Amino acid sequence: MNNLKLPILSLLILIITASCSSDDDDDASQELYSSEDLTILHNNNSKTWKLEAYYVDYNSKQKSEQNDCLVDDIYTFKPDGIIEVVTGLENCYYGDNEIAEAEYSFYEDEGHLYITIIRGEITNNLVKSTSFTLQLIELTENRMVFASGDKDNYKISLIFITE
Helix, strand or coil: CHHHHHHHHHHHHHHHHHHHHHHHHHHHHCCCCCCCCHHHHHCCCCEEEEEEEEEEECCCCEECCCHHHHCCCEEEECHHHEEEEECCCCCCCCCCCEEEEEEEEEECCCCEEEEEEEEEEEECCEEEEEEEEEEEEEECCCEEEEEEEECCEEEEEEEEEEC
């Protein structure tokens, strides 16, 4: 009986170690951002970005049905999480009563930044809207990508470029 305890204990330790290291690898593969990185978003005052594409599946480059109505919008990122949205000429909904709002949230302790976008319409004093929140996965001076999902399986994604 004592001869079995050592192999079983060794196997248990190996399983625990392997499962912990894979979690650590996932965290290490995600890009982490600092407060200094936020200056790329807003230039310490404001910075204008244009939506280049809205994907429902980033890896296969499958665009959303709402791609055309969103890519003509202009997003101005400002400090403190403020994003001003100016909608373009093509509406995502019928009529001229479309609303668009956005904000970003930065969690400095974790190094993660998220964008929340709300789109909707007002009809007869009734507001219908959809919203989604996506994590920043890529940031350069001229391009940023927000997405949902895992690193090798990003789904809903927004790609912004500077004007």
